[in-house]
Amino acid sequence: MKNIAQNAPLLPYNTFHMDVKAAVFAEYENVDELREILNDPAVAALMQAEKAKGRLPFWHIGSGSNLLFTGDYPGVVLHCKSTGIRVVPTEGTESSDEGEDEGVCLLEVEAGTVWDDVCAYCVENGLYGPENLSLIPGETGAAAVQNIGAYGVEISNLVEKVICWDVEADKEHIFDGTEMGYGYRESRLKHEADKARYVVIRVVLRVQRKPRLHLEYEGIQKALGINLEADPEAVEKLSLQEVRNAVIRIREGKLPDPKDVGNAGSFFKNPVVENAVFDKLQTQYPNMPHYVVDKGHTKIPAGWMIEQCGWKGKSLGRAGVYEKQSLVLVNRGGAEPQEIVRLCRTIIEDVEKKFGIRIEPEVNLIG
Ligand SMILES: Cc1cc2nc3c(=O)[nH]c(=O)nc-3n(C[C@H](O)[C@H](O)[C@H](O)COP(=O)(O)OP(=O)(O)OC[C@H]3O[C@@H](n4cnc5c(N)ncnc54)[C@H](O)[C@@H]3O)c2cc1C
Structure with a gap:
């Protein structure tokens, strides 16, 4: 059933544990309810007013x-309560015994389904693809x-289609995975024009019935107690469940578990810089970790730079940098949103002063 609440607490709806309110908070279970919410006179008026302010x-x-x-959100916050996973009957994919599509299984998942439930479902049903995203x-x-x-x-490796409700046109719109503009923590739906509409x-x-594990990441091999370079066949003895558990x-x-410590995962994106920038920095910091992105670009872990600035485990007021991973900002208890924002800004400035690179938040700042 749909629910529209005014001046509603958002504390249960954010893992940073920010005790803020939304002018309107509305939840729905299906498209009909979403449409009813969007057509509700009070909701529609507030949406219009926000739009008029360029928001x-x-x-x-x-x-x-x-x-x-x-801070308190002056507009409309929407949330989808619909959950469920369904196998899409496919012709010429599951049944075909040759070609690229052999063993493919398509799963249609409701937007409100907890992502880890999808990972668990796939592992239980012998479906390969999402296990590393557990x-x-x-x-x-x-x-x-x-x-x-x-x-x-990345989930973009698995997305076949994203089925959206087009709020402007009042109809369904389907994006193919290839139309989503996917990049590192990036898609078209993160940008204003599409965000305001879909x-x-x-x-x-698109998941696979045939074994296809991704174990290149050294940490996973270590957690599984294998070394694929020394023993490439070790992969054949592994179950999906073992990979998920690792x-x-x-x-x-x-x-940090958000249930215990308020946080939103990696607060910053790892910056991708031109090789010339990286080469110059490497002469100054020979131990700087890095990953080749393509011929001309290198990714530098933002967490390492934050640590080099002395922030690991430190706090500014009730906002802090997690002891085990400097990319994660935490709420040490009762932090106001602006304390996290102040820490974020200070870290950005410190990293820029030391390395000449302006890191950017991965987390959406909503005010
Ligand atoms: C402890 C921890 C570890 C994390 N580890 C990782 C990690 O390893 N890799 C990683 O990529 N991320 C990680 N994250 C970040 C986070 O889990 C992901 O970004 C996740 O996808 C956010 O899901 P959410 O439902 O909480 O979305 P929200 O944070 O509520 O929203 C995220 C974005 O999605 C949009 N959105 C949400 N639902 C819809 C919808 N139905 N239609 C349109 N837009 C929508 C929002 O507007 C917003 O822009 C971590 C976070 C935490 C707290």
Whole structure:
């Protein structure tokens, strides 16, 4: 059933534990209810007023694990409560025994489905693809917007279609995975023009029935107790469940659980710089970790730069930098949004002063 609330607390809807309110908070279970909400006179008037101020007409949230409300939100916050996973009957894919599509399974997932439930479902049903993305917090609609990624896999590798509600045209609109503008933590639905218009209602994922594991990331091999260089056949003895368990162990060992410590995962993106910039920095910092992105670009871990600036484990007021991973900002308890914002700005300035690189938040700042 739909629910429209005014002056509604957002505390249960953000993993940073920010005690802020939304002028309007509305939840729906299906498209009919979403349309009723959008046509509600009070909601429509507020959306119009926000738009007139040059702001987004609404903010659609998932479970709030990658956002920071910087204060009370004066507009409309939407949330989808619809959950479920369905195998899409396919002709000529599952049944075909030759070619690229052999063993492909398409899953249609409701936007409000907890992402890790999708990972667990796939592992239980022998479906390969999402296992490395196990335990990433959040909902499936958001995962497709964010292009979540971990341990060498991004959801964009799996997205067949993103089924949206086009709020302007009042009809369904389907984006092919190839139309989503995917990049590192990037998609078209993160940008204003599309964000103001489309709500993700379902995501179709392309997963595999045939074993196809991604174990290139050294940390996973270590957690699994294998070394593929020395023993390439070790991969054949591994089950999907073992890979999922290894990913979960790694994550639980290094990331704070939002239930205990308010946080939104990696607060900053890892900057990608031109090789000339990296080469110059490397002469100054020979141990600087880095990853080749393409022929002309290198990615530098923002967490390493933050650590070099002396921020690891430190605090500014009630906002802090997590002890085990400098990319993660935490709420030490009762922090106001502006304390997190102040820490974020200070870190950006310090990193820029030391390395000449301006890092950017990955987290959505919403005010
Ligand atoms: C401890 C921790 C670890 C994390 N680890 C990782 C990681 O390894 N890799 C990674 O990529 N991320 C990671 N994250 C970040 C986060 O889990 C992801 O970004 C996730 O996809 C956010 O999901 P959510 O449902 O909480 O979305 P929210 O944070 O609520 O929203 C995220 C974005 O999606 C949009 N959105 C949400 N639902 C919809 C919808 N139905 N239609 C249109 N737009 C929508 C929002 O407007 C917003 O722009 C981590 C976060 C935490 C707290």
